[in-house]
Amino acid sequence: MPIAWSVAAVAALIGSAAQVPPDGSVFELGVVEVVGVADDERKPAKPEVVDAEDLRRNVRRDVADAVERLPGVAIQNIGQRSERLVYLRGFNSRQVPVFIDGIPVYVPYDGNVDLGRFSVDDLSSVVVTKGLTSVLYGPNALGGSINLVSRRPVVPLEAAGSATVEWDREGDVPAQRASARLATRQDGWYAQANASWHDQTWFRMSDDAVPGPAEDGGRRNNSGNHDTTFSAKLGLLPNDSDEYVLSYYRLDGQKDTPPYAGRAAGVSPRYWRWPEWDKESLYFIGRHALGDATTLRVRAYYDTFLNTLSSYDDERYRTQTRNYAFTSRYDDDTVGGSVELEQRWSATQTTRFSLQAKQDTHRETDTATSPWERYEDRFLSAAVEHEARTGAWRWTPGVAVHAQRPRRADNLLANGSIVPFALHDDDAVNGSLAVGYALGDDAEIFGGLSRKTRFPTLKDRYSYRLGSALPNPDLSAETSDNLELGIAATQGLLTWRATVFRSDLDDAIENVTLAPTACTRPPCFQQQNIGRARHEGVELSATAALSEATVLSGHYTYLDRDNRSRPDLRPLDTPQHVAFVSLDQRLTTDIRALVSLRHESGRFSSTDGNRRTRAFTLVNANVDWQLRRGIGLQVGVLNAGDKDYAYEEGVPEPGRTWFSTLSVSY
Secondary structure, three states: OOHHHHHHHHHHHHHHHOOOOOOOEEOHHHOOOOOOOOOOOOOOOOOEEEEHHHHHHOOOOEHHHHHHOOOOEEEEEEOOOOEEEEEEOOEOHHHOOEEEOOEEOOOOOOOOOOHHHOEOOOEEEEEEEOOOOOHHHOOOOOOOEEEEEEEEOOOOOEEEEEEEEEEEOOOOOOEEEEEEEEEEEEOOEEEEEEEEEEEEOOOEEOOOOOOEOOEOOOEOOOOOEEEEEEEEEEEEOOOOOOEEEEEEEEEEEEEEEOOOOOOOOOOOOOOEEEEEEEEEEEEEEEEEEOOOOEEEEEEEEEEEEEEEEEEOOOOOOOOOOOOOOEEEEEEEEEEEEEEEEEEEEEOOEEEEEEEEEEEEEEEEEOOOOOOOEEEEEEEEEEEEEEEEEEOOEEEEEEEEEEEEEEEEEEEEOOOOOEEEOOOOOEEEEEEEEEEEEEOOOOEEEEEEEEEEEEOOOHHHHHOOHHHOEEOOOOOOOEEEEEEEEEEEEEEOOEEEEEEEEEEEEEEEEEEEEEOHHHOOOOOEEEEEEEEEEEEEEEEEEEEEEOOOOEEEEEEEEEEEEEEOOOOOOOOEOOOOEEEEEEEEEEOOOOEEEEEEEEEEOOOEOOOOOOOEOOOEEEEEEEEEEEEEOOEEEEEEEEOOOOOOOEEEOOEEOEOOEEEEEEEEEO
């Protein structure tokens, strides 16, 4: 019997006398942006939210899946690193920071974070902002932000568990997952603990997938993933206004990188495995009232990342004798905090002031005999944001000053000695203005403009890229001027939203080709601030309640990206057209069905246009059955058409996958 079925059987016994608790409430201290002054819930450029029920109903297995349902979002699977990243309106994951309860979570060295490693089981919502992101998020939110907001108990005892089994078209079981949650809310305090487990031995490719030199088809080579996540929270509620919370988060992961399965010239398979991909965070968030109109919020955090990458000679994954074989180890940490003061001047006027500071430290070594290199960056930020309502108008101006202060950067020379890189300070002033105008009670015009900055990462400035690049310690920040205009309305049973947007990037960081002799492993390049680019497009979304039992929703995104400094270079990793539609149908009191369709146009995987994915259309479906009070069964299929599709050329995604989930709650 698979392990997940055993867990489900035990959970069903526990839940036989269960009562259904209210859904886990949003952990409000984990929300960053102002959600609205006084009793007005609407806000110009209001963030888009995927709530817990949507995560469950739409079978969102990780954070990348969670945000894909929103307009303007595209998943990217970086094949050579087996990382699931996202693009927001054409901005990549280095330009879109990820937070857990407002605490930044990323790999300090390169600024990315693999969203496929993060479970959604303990989340109350995922909050996504785009071009008009609040300045309170701090630096590097060039293209938006993603904030994972955890749950908060609301009743004396909450318990929940789920177990999932996946099987492929051959009837084999490639993956299992399970999760559990226990929480309590008492007079003056609360506590909760969450655990999740995911084990994927392989995934099966579509029956239409064409085998390549490094991929024989069927079960995808070297495609295993294993993750265990644990989180805990202890909160104190001394009175009605104050709250102090200590939280802990730990992720222990292992992942394999499937080799390149395409036939493009010049692209070689990599035989990589990651025996360690571990993330750990400890953070404190407090809210203290300073009178009736003033609130102080404090955040402090310590985040670590431990990573081991092993590169092998060939598909046997046994030896490391060739020049591209190595074992690299990262040992990174981030320590930081913020102080925020909120002043409510009246029922229609609120101001928030924020001070932030953090330090990133990266340590790495590539061989057992190599010395450890060390890199340190320090960031400082000060911001103020005001929200006001005057009649039908709503205004949210904000301004921030950010500073990047490198502290150390080790340069490992070929003879094994270490000398320091030159250190280059950088500063930026960011601002935003979001405006809304209410057209009665059921519609609003909104828009605004902003200037945002992303500082270059440690990898951007100091990496030799295994001998194929020259570092550039003087690399400066890239900036984006963003403009947005939209309208949102509710007309009877129809709710819809339309937005046009444009972003102009300056000093964008691009690879500049150098003479082959400049590097030890040509071709050779260096990253420089020479790029100018433009992102512009349209987002349309709507939800219609066709009846009490039927809800139809969907969205469409058009994205046009132009490299204005190098028009000959193709924009990478983003489709020009994305359309999504879903139908939620209640069949009986206890049974609901959901069918969704997602279409994406092709995307480029190389700037010369030689590598390109094909357009695809995916169909997913599931049925929810409430077996009895507190016990539910969900059965469904992903990629029902067994389509051969990819987010990157030569990196095929799973074919048809069936699943069943048994969940219990008390």
